[in-house]
Amino acid sequence: MSVKVRLSFPYRKLVGKEEVELDLNSPTKVKDILRMVSETHPGFKEYAEKGTDEKIAPHMVILLHDRVLRLDDFVEAGETIQIMAPVAGG
């Protein structure tokens, strides 16, 4: 089983592809998923590490379907999460 991480701009540019697949068989915390993506993609690491242990970086929103995830939320094997820019318009 795996967890798919879909990336929107600018994260897909930093990683170099639109999707990263992680081999995970058990529920995994969002912060651990971010760490795993960072380990293999240094460009992404630079962005992701702007967040603290408790807080996601302010320029990043992580979604499971329509639900906003926090760092300590778990992602089940087989699920797809999306990492997007959180900006709002006016």
Added chain:
Amino acid sequence: MAGGYMGKVLGVDLTHKKTEEITFSEEMCRKFIGGSGLGAKILYDETNADTDPFSPEAPLIFMAGPTANTLVPTSGRHAVVARSPLTGVFGESDAGGTWGVRVKQAGLDGIIITGKAEKPTYLWIQDGKVEFRDASHLWGKDTYEIDPILKAETHKNATVAAIGPAGEKLALLAGIVHDGKDARIAGRCGLGAVMGSKNLKAIVVQGSNKTPVAHREDLAASVKELMPTILESSKTFGKLGTSGGVPTHETMGNFPLQNWRLGRWEEGAKKISGAAMAESILVKRYACRQCPIACGREVKVEHGPYAGVDGAGPEYETMGTLGGMCLVDNLEAIAMANELCNRYGLDTISTGATIAFAMECYENGLISKKDTDGIELTWGNHQALVEMVKKMGKREGIGELLGKGSRKAAQEIGGIAPEFAMHVKGLELPAHDPRSYFGAALAFATSARGACHLSAWTMGFERGLTMPEVGADGRITRWEVEGKAKFVADCQFVMGMYDSMKLCKFIAFGGIKVSHGLKWFNQVTGWDMDLPEFFKTGERLFNLKRMINVRWGVSRKDDTLPARSLTHKRVGPGLTESELHLPPLGRLLSDQYEYCGWNELGIPRPEKLEELGL
């Protein structure tokens, strides 16, 4: 007088070509701040229940904030306040760019326009000196054309606030455009039509005054200390602009599609996102005065049917209304429609929403090709979109009707057309779905000017953005009802203060919290306002605007949402069950009224008004 204030507002009587200097006490400034707050106080004092928005005596009020023309980041905005001809209730609109700073440099905190000029006129204000100038040669020209003409006639560093043909022709969707083709527009509420009704084509300002700052060195040190945080935190936002959020909002069910009917539109959203713009028509970023973020866009289209676009690019709201609401996924067509709105002086939000309304009327046979001069007004038809904007800007053909906005157009078309008119109090919904965020649902219903995403600006906080002063700890969920009314009201108090200090709300994307803004405000003014006074002042401004609306007949019956937002779930493939929410507005309203000290009809109780010093 405290720091931050030039100490005078210019009163202009266009009928008699007279001016006067109006002063306010420091106590008045501390109670109502500036921008939309002081503007609301002036509007309350200068109008009555019968004031017609187009009557000469109706005031049109331009107000900068106390932090404009200082080092405070993002404070170069200004407010325009009047009775809205579109909604009939309190109208306020807001613009960035350079005009707010220029008016302070001209030695003024704001300008109050009354009367009606005998013939087309523009005002040239330099260092407090005022000239009434003939604008006959400018009448009929668009806002991009007249900007260089007016600079040549006045001063190369002057800033122009102008109406286009839409405002001249009293289109109720007309706005006031600043900074020429950089196009920072006070779009909402039809205030460009108020300016047109006064035969006032433009207000040109320039000067050399400095805003007094009480604690200049402390302010400089504080801004310097926080600047790296602002730059780092806002990096993505600045890079992609407001429309960078299109895919996120589409994924979250917040992006309006097909006049608020459709559920998902993933491929379309990608085509009109800030990322797509950055990779195609973006020339460079634009920053309002005093803004380190630079979320504005400058775009150019050099080839194809929409070649010639050259200036301000579409913002998120514009992508939502001219794009998603009409199912138009052609970025260059949206850029052209956006530029035409800027040139004619039309609010892109209400214009796109009204075209989407007309498309649904067309789909249902309420209007036909006979009404549209042969244009097939079908979903996704980008040529039709652009042609409709032209008609609305010139008020030709069906554009005469649609220029009145969706509520009035629906009344005239009749039948079930009002089902398709998506507005609150007559103001078309911006590009945020109240079914996606219950905070937005309540805020749209109780915002003084109608459906407004900025008066509470809760969506970011319901998505993880933090602001401890309003209890936004990153854990507020979108569809939670318990505690939502207090959260929304607190946001309305805070954002009312931002609208009055004239601090851009997007500074929050730079990691700046309420306490930082208040610290800068105190450093400028020399006051010692604490957070409780800050909230109390925000509450005062919120209640003042409410009382203005009560005077014009607003009560609970008007604090509602379109039936579609309350009763229709979005449709289409790709939606999960959890996305199919409908806002429980009755409960939310009662909760907010109780928290705000209003009765069940939504009228502030006398003891609340007394507590607030109103």
